[in-house]
Amino acid sequence: MVQDQDNIIGAKQAKTKFSAKNPFFCCVISHTATSEVPGLTVAGANPDLVKYTSPADAEFLHYGYCRCIPGVPATPDGKPTPAVITKAALELAEIPFLVVDAGTKVKPDIPCVSLGVKPGGNIAQENAMDVSDTKRALEYGHALGRQLARSSDLVVIGESIPGGTTTALAVLSALGVDAQFKVSSSMPENPHELKNKVVQSAFARARISTADGTPALEAVSLVGDPMMPTVAGITAGALEAGGAKVMLAGGTQMAAVLAVMKGLSIPLANLCMGTTVYVAKDSSADLAGLIKQVSPEVPVLACDLQLEKSSKPGLQAFARGFVKEGVGAGGSSIAAMLKTNASGKKMLAAIERVYERSIEKKSLT
């Protein structure tokens, strides 16, 4: 069966340590005004649409279509949201899920857990979060994580926050991690210089020096985003409840969450990361290098969704460095394959079915 799943890097390890008989998927959606810096993200067909991306992703998971926008979230040149992959994984394996609204700018038209925190500020100009919001996100996340762990053996936590790799770079750097040129991007041409510039402005504004150690919650409040303390809190609560393990489903943004948790002395045993090979093997970033610095003991599982073999141009693009990951696409796919023993081929077929039902149907109308 592991043979069938050679498309998961680290599948044997996953099978041994991270069972997923009844995984639960939790998707944290959020906004940071940092995403409004021109050129930083393509998670939206145009800059005005970026704030709709995370709520639209959440709506897509629930209904198979979006309500706050026509069609689905896409890049300006039409590459679709990775929520297509997540939706397919959740459906294939009948994985229950819950959306957590941690500071969206546009509210999704779905039932979701609201943490009552404000959207994140543009870190180049203002603090990311009020300290009270950071603490509430952490505390509420913790209370929620405890409950999710009681109904699941593997809590998989994904995110949708456009611009999140820039705040990830900022928080990683503030916590002393050498992260420049290492965070990933939704674009094939990773705008590292622009990200570095934004972080530089943020550090000057917030008087952060990479030489000094910044306390984790302070780093998040000054230059992070609301997704980070929320995911850290859910993870901490789930691990504390005992029994369940946790998978952080995402790319380099989750490395920042890992660094925050380490800073908060949250034990990282029983935790893994799950992502796509498109992030894991991204030559314009260095996920492995980040994890090695932050917490080398946390295993990184990566699934090869074989999207280059797809007949759908929008899916092929993922394999060519567009979008790559997001909405927990990689982690939820790994959980689905672990739960059902589905082959990579079956998984790809499921993704294509969702693509046909949503993207292709939409472009016809």
Add this chain to the structure above:
Amino acid sequence: MVQDQDNIIGAKQAKTKFSAKNPFFCCVISHTATSEVPGLTVAGANPDLVKYTSPADAEFLHYGYCRCIPGVPATPDGKPTPAVITKAALELAEIPFLVVDAGTKVKPDIPCVSLGVKPGGNIAQENAMDVSDTKRALEYGHALGRQLARSSDLVVIGESIPGGTTTALAVLSALGVDAQFKVSSSMPENPHELKNKVVQSAFARARISTADGTPALEAVSLVGDPMMPTVAGITAGALEAGGAKVMLAGGTQMAAVLAVMKGLSIPLANLCMGTTVYVAKDSSADLAGLIKQVSPEVPVLACDLQLEKSSKPGLQAFARGFVKEGVGAGGSSIAAMLKTNASGKKMLAAIERVYERSIEKKSLT
């Protein structure tokens, strides 16, 4: 084992049909301004505190203490909230739970699913809900119920809405059920005449005649409360997802939800009611008579928590007709006993521990 559980009326039936290997508890909290009619409810130490009761109950479930009020919700003469029982049941059996905010007036300080509906109006004077809110509660509930059913074999749904038996009387009557003098009360002296008067005013205002059939959603919007379509939606979604069964945890308020679901042609197989004997045997009400009229095929399980044997005066009071039920106390206790095979004695001990930790500690400070 069934012998150990003779304190559940219908335990054999429950064991056969309603397994609870991994139950999930969902608590719907809500407000109806109908509760502000003087003399209708004692779910609050004084009338000004009634709006805090349901959020405080939810906070108690999460933290073991309340945040929006000092102490715990209580009647004017100090009888504590049934959330003490629910908390004990959830802890004893490690049952995961989620709170759904369906129109509270005071927001609880916890992570909860918010449905974005307004508190219910005072039905004597105004419509209970906008039709759009009723539909959203039903739709969001449905989407949520689908997910809960995927992670559980028994979704137990409780409620906390002061004044809810009066809106229950109104909706039952509007749907053609003979409910006068049959709904329960948090007081030993059930204020039937006052309830009848409020419903009479509501019917005159909304031009409802018991002779005509009122469509279910219209009845809820005119003279119901936001808890009803929410619970109906969660139930419908959970049952539709397949696999899971549903227990409506509560007294005569849940009979109204049952009537609404019947009116919406939601199939009621795989559904049961779970309550306390204090409601089931309440001589001032007639739960069995209501169920018999609405849907005799739905089994009613009732647990005898043997609170008359407790050394705690606040718990003894439940057995003497005060409070009786609420916050899914009866249903969550049944689920806990089914899951753990705990005896009634063990259950009582667990309840007393929570009572000591919260009520007695609080009264010392």
